[in-house]
Amino acid sequence: MAVSRPGAGVWLSRLAWGALAYNVLVILWGAVVRITGAGAGCGDHWPLCNGVVVPQSPALHTVIEFSHRLTSGLSGLLALALVGLSFLVTAKGHPARLGALLSLALIVLEGLVGGVQVLLGLTADSTDPARGLVQGVHLANTFLLLGALLLTAFWASGGPKLRLRGQGRALGLIALGLVLTLVLGMAGAVTALGDLLFTPAPGTPLDTVRRDFGATAGLIENLRVIHPMLAVLTSTYLIWMVGALRRLRPSPEVTRWGLALIGVIGVQMLAGSLNVALKAPAWMQLTHLFLACVMWLVTVTLAYRALSAPAARPSVAPARAGVNV
CATH class of the missing domain: 1.20.120 (Four Helix Bundle (Hemerythrin (Met), subunit A))
Structure with missing residues (x-):
């Protein structure tokens, strides 16, 4: 499927595939946060970390949790860039635009679910049954995000639309x-x-x-x-x-x-x-x-x-x- 600016379309494809690979790494780093028990490294504060923008003299758990928030924030910036570039280089109605918008929406939802988890104290050693529910929802949203990014990459690379x-x-x-x-x-x-x-x-x-x-x-x-x-x-x-x-x-x-x-x-x-x-x-x-x-x-x-x-x-x-x- 052609784009309105073929040369720039190469950059759109690269950005989409890069965003997909990067988000897989972010997911794995999020698992490190869970495994190490560092989910409460920023206390019960969100989006701030222990009440500040940048923690001073942080402990190891704070470093792990704060770095995860930074990498997740970069995911949002990549999604914004994906939306902007898709609207810049593709024609109206191109499926890559829809995929990029859906990816951005799911990344925002991903951050909100993570924020709810922190604000409710469903981190670290919490055995509250609600934590299991939030964890499941978080994973489902993560998979949907990867799926949206994958489809965006296919469409940005010239793949056909889905026929439902x-x-x-x-x-x-x-x-x-x-x-x-x-x-x-x-x-x-x-x-x-x-x-x-x-x-x-x-x-x-x-x-x-x-x-x-x-x-x-x-x-x-x-x-x-x-x-x-x-x-x-x-x-x-x-x-x-x-x-x-x-x-x-x-x-x-x-x-x-x-x-x-x-x-x-x-x-x-x-x-x-x-x-x-x-x-x-x-x-x-x-x-x-x-x-x-x-x-x-x-x-x-x-x-x-x-x-x-x-x-x-x-x-x-x-x-x-x-x-x-």
Whole structure:
């Protein structure tokens, strides 16, 4: 899809892909904030840090939390630049404009959700069940933001618009796959929070499940078992979906990204199993989160390619020649 200024369109594409990669790094740094317990490094102040714009002689937790706020703020500036450049170099009605505006809106919402978490004290060692809800919402918004940035990058690079009308069964399969992946990510965020707050005790994973449903267990502990169950269900569905889409939308792109999704699912399932077996060390949690981001982006890419590919033509049986009697 052409832009009004082809030379400047290259810069728009680079900015979109750069913003996507940068936001993945910001997400991982946010996980470091959670893992280190530095979420309360700026106290219960937001957007200020301990009541000031720039903290003086900060402790380590304050440095970690404040740096996360700075990197998140830069995400907002990148989104603003993406909106401005998209309106400058593309024609009216170009989908890159919509993608850039949606990305900016989701980044603003991301900051607001993080602010609510701080102002309500749902950080550090808080075991309030509301923290699990906010953590899940935060992850869902994060995934939607990555999806919006990815689509913006595709459109800025000349990719076609999405075709939603007349997609029939393919659209339904894709919508369910995206929803399941999103819910899986939300459940994973709650599980990661539970692993942080309730350090796994010695014993087998079955022992951990028993403790999670013990008399003294809280809601966040109760929810930890849901994530692995959802992982099996969602992975099974996505693998089946790949086969269905290859029949409904036969194209090299759909085949390529379908196989990529199956591969990522296999690696992610292995990482999840190791995370449980090793009792969720910090490096494994970061690896698991990174793979979750990759799995989401590959799923969105497959959806985009499938909804941009022509439908398969129904096969018609050859007519039989008549027989004269």
